[in-house]
Amino acid sequence: NAGVTQTPKFQVLKTGQSMTLQCAQDMNHNSMYWYRQDPGMGLRLIYYSASEGTTDKGEVPNGYNVSRLNKREFSLRLESAAPSQTSVYFCASSAGQGNEKLFFGSGTQLSVL
């Protein structure tokens, strides 16, 4: 039972470097999401994909891009990392179409120096 798989689990970047966080789900879910979690801020939605072929901005999209590669995979890219992007990133998926139960990956801890 893999569920939602995120890679990598940990990453350290220097300011200005780029990287892509990978996410895959094996539950045939329609919707996928990227959140960031910061102390005292809870979870904030970065981008989401309601269905394959669509993506939309969430609450804090600046500095990020996403790609819904296929139904299973939804990647998050940082083109030029900044210290303000130091955070824990979570990918999630749901069946969509009104079924709001989200299944979360175990997170990626990213530090930007």
Next chain:
Amino acid sequence: GDSVTQMEGPVTLSEEAFLTINCTYTATGYPSLFWYVQYPGEGLQLLLKATKADDKGSNKGFEATYRKETTSFHLEKGSVQVSDSAVYFCAPSRSGGSNYKLTFGKGTLLTVNP
């Protein structure tokens, strides 16, 4: 826009104590309401939910009742255990349309001591 206010933590209790974590929300339409829990080092997982007024969600001894008149969804447990130590998030959903998104509260850290 939608928003949610949770009781600020941290909350520290002794085993078998009574727990209440307050949650109030503002949302357009008629949202479904959720509590998610995050155990140390893990992602969030659904704890319970309620989809209409006066519904009571329950799971693992936790309960929360959808109070439309007070726009609240307070989490309660009669007797907490050490294994309940975690961060709890209240989350109303945006209702209507085909793109559902949850708005998460800031989370409440619960520590239960033996």
